Every structure is written in structure tokens, then in C-alpha cells.
Amino acid sequence: MADESLFEFLHLEIVSHIFSQQSGKGEMDNKDRAVCISVLEAMGFRVGQGLIERLTRDSPSFKDELDIMKFVCKDFWTKVFRRQVDNLRTNHQGTYVLQDNKFALLTQLSNGKQYLDQAPKYLAFSCGVVRGALSNLGLESVVTAEVSSMPSCKFQVVIQKS
Amino acid sequence: MADESLFEFLHLEIVSHIFSQQSGKGEMDNKDRAVCISVLEAMGFRVGQGLIERLTRDSPSFKDELDIMKFVCKDFWTKVFRRQVDNLRTNHQGTYVLQDNKFALLTQLSNGKQYLDQAPKYLAFSCGVVRGALSNLGLESVVTAEVSSMPSCKFQVVIQKS
Numbered sequence: 001m002a003d004e005s006l007f008e009f010l011h012l013e014i015v016s017h018i019f020s021q022q023s024g025k026g027e028m029d030n031k032d033r034a035v036c037i038s039v040l041e042a043m044g045f046r047v048g049q050g051l052i053e054r055l056t057r058d059s060p061s062f063k064d065e066l067d068i069m070k071f072v073c074k075d076f077w078t079k080v081f082r083r084q085v086d087n088l089r090t091n092h093q094g095t096y097v098l099q100d101n102k103f104a105l106l107t108q109l110s111n112g113k114q115y116l117d118q119a120p121k122y123l124a125f126s127c128g129v130v131r132g133a134l135s136n137l138g139l140e141s142v143v144t145a146e147v148s149s150m151p152s153c154k155f156q157v158v159i160q161k162s
Numbered sequence: 163m164a165d166e167s168l169f170e171f172l173h174l175e176i177v178s179h180i181f182s183q184q185s186g187k188g189e190m191d192n193k194d195r196a197v198c199i200s201v202l203e204a205m206g207f208r209v210g211q212g213l214i215e216r217l218t219r220d221s222p223s224f225k226d227e228l229d230i231m232k233f234v235c236k237d238f239w240t241k242v243f244r245r246q247v248d249n250l251r252t253n254h255q256g257t258y259v260l261q262d263n264k265f266a267l268l269t270q271l272s273n274g275k276q277y278l279d280q281a282p283k284y285l286a287f288s289c290g291v292v293r294g295a296l297s298n299l300g301l302e303s304v305v306t307a308e309v310s311s312m313p314s315c316k317f318q319v320v321i322q323k324s
Contacts, residue, residue, distance in 0.1 A: 005212065005213055005216055006169050006209065006213060006241075006242055007168050007169040007172060009208070009209040009212045009213065010169060010172055010173065010176070010205070010209055011172065013205040013208060013209060014172070014176050014179075014205070017176075017201070017205065021183075039179070043172070043175040043176070043179065046171070046175055047168065047171040047172055047175060050167065050171045051167055051168060051171065054167055079168075080168055
């Protein structure tokens with residue numbers, strides 16, 4: 001129990017630290033917010049890289065992109081966010097939508113639509129985690145998250161073809 | 163497994179982020195290092211406060227200071243650092259030494275004495291966690307950590323009498 005709270009509490013602290021640092025320099029505009037988001041995303045990226053290395057140590061190799069995405073939605077998601085993705089959709093052209101109806105890092109916020117504008121700062125780290133994991137599996141991607149009603153969350157993964 | 167790595171990786175990221183931010187402003191002196199340490203300690207403090215609230219929700223109340231310290235060394239330590247404290251000593255005048263022979267946040271560093279000078283930055287957060295937990299149990303304290311050979315670590319807790 002505390003293991004997961006430990007991570008969640010530290011995550012809240014780091015989000016608030018990074019934002020308060022920027023806002024300490026004066027009124028925050030969209031550019032400042034984007035800087036904070038990208039700092040969090042970059043942290044997540046490196047954490048995702050580290051995690052996937054451990055998780056795939058004993059896995060057989062993956063046969064294709066969809067196989068990797070399924071692994072991320074099941075095994076990786078379960079280890080990191082404590083549940084499987086509820087729904088995975090793809091257009092079979094490199095775009096994937098992962099829907100988690102009860103996303104771990106949003107369960108501490110009020111449900112519903114009241115704090116929707118706050119969601120991006122609590123999702124940036126996780127987007128980075130997913131991007132970092134995919135990157136170490138050989139897939140460069142752009143990962144964004146969208147919330148229409150907490151704690152449900154949709155991650156969109158767009159694989160960058162090289 | 164990944165749950166704990168998740169926390170450990172995020173912890174490494176936050177330590178490196180805070181130090182690189184300070185060092186980005188130029189050569190770091192002792193004062194800069196102290197600022198970083200205290201930022202980490204403050205984060206730990208709030209995390210410790212949060213954790214102890216959850217952990218003691220269903221506990222009976224404690225009968226004295228020693229009882230609290232024993233709880234911290236056993237239950238709290240196990241939940242947060244995944245093992246019990248190996249040794250607890252006290253002078254019965256408010257000073258406690260908690261020895262952990264294999265401290266969770268030092269196991270990722272090389273064993274032995276080579277990187278001893280790096281230890282404080284990886285222990286500041288944990289000192290804060292312990293201080294935060296004790297604070298929410300009604301004990302104001304000063305918590306410091308000392309390493310003579312990794313990954314073994316001694317935490318000294320000095321209770322502040324009011």
C-alpha cells in the first residue's frame with residue numbers, strides 16, 4: 001500500500017515543486033506552463049526507459065508494433081499504474097488510443113469536470129513514462145493525454161515512422 | 163517490483179533535477195548544496211506526513227515516544243523502505259540511532275566507500291520522510307543521516323523537547 005502512495009506523494013511533490021519554481025519568477029503564462037510540462041515529461045521519459053528495461057528482461061522479443069503496444073497496455077500498465085488499460089484502439093497506421101477509466105495519478109483529484117484544467121500537469125510525467133518505455137523498445141512516438149471527465153484518461157500514441 | 167522501481171527512478175530523477183538546476187547557475191558551493199538538500203528534505207517531510215496518516219489510520223494510539231519509534235522502525239520502515247531497521251539504539255533522553263544495513267535508496271549506488279561524498283543528496287529526502295512522519299505523530303525532531311560504507315546507513319533522530 002505505502003509503496004504506491006510513496007510514489008504518488010512524491011509525484012505530487014515534484015509537480016508542485018516544478019510549478020511553484022516557475023511561478024516564483026512571476027505570473028505564469030502559457031510558455032512557462034509548457035516549460036514545466038516538458039520538464040516533467042522528460043523526467044517521465046527517463047523513468048519509463050529504466051522501468052521497461054527491468055520489465056522486459058525476461059520477456060521474449062516482440063513480433064511487431066501491435067505486440068509491443070499490447071505489452072504496454074497489459075504488463076507495463078499493470079506494474080506502473082496498477083491496472084490494465086481498459087481499451088486499446090488503433091487505426092493500424094501507427095496511431096493508438098489507450099483508455100484508462102480510472103487512471104492511478106488522477107484518483108487523488110476530485111472526480112468529474114471541475115478541475116479539468118489542472119489535469120495536464122498531473123499527466124505530463126506519465127506521458128513521458130509511456131514515451132520512454134516505447135523508445136527503449138525501438139518505437140519513437142509522440143504521447144499526449146486527454147481527460148474529459150476525471151479519473152478517466154485517454155492517452156494518444158502516435159508512432160513516428162523513421 | 164516495478165512499483166518500487168518507479169519510486170526509486172523518480173527519486174533519482176528528482177535528485178538530479180534539483181542539483182542540475184542549482185549547478186546550472188554556475189559553480190556550486192556548499193551553500194548551493196545546502197539549498198538543494200533542504201528542498202529535498204522539505205519534499206520528504208510532506209511525503210512522510212502523508213504516508214504516516216495512511217499507515218496509522220487503523221493503528222491503536224501509541225503509549226510513549228519509544229512506542230512511536232518502534233512503530234517507525236518496523237511498520238513504517240517496512241512499508242516505505244521495504245525492510246525493518248536492523249538496529250535501534252537510544253540514550254533514553256530523546257536521541258535515537260536507527261541503523262539500516264541495506265538502505266533501499268543506496269542499493270543502486272556502488273557498495274563501499276568510493277561514492278561516500280555523494281550519499282547526502284540521496285538521503286535528504288528520506289531524512290525528511292522520517293521527520294515528517296514523526297511530526298504528524300506529535301514529535302518534532304531533527305533527523306540526520308550518516309553513511310560510513312554503502313549501502314549501510316545510520317539515521318540519527320533527536321527529539322526536540324517543547
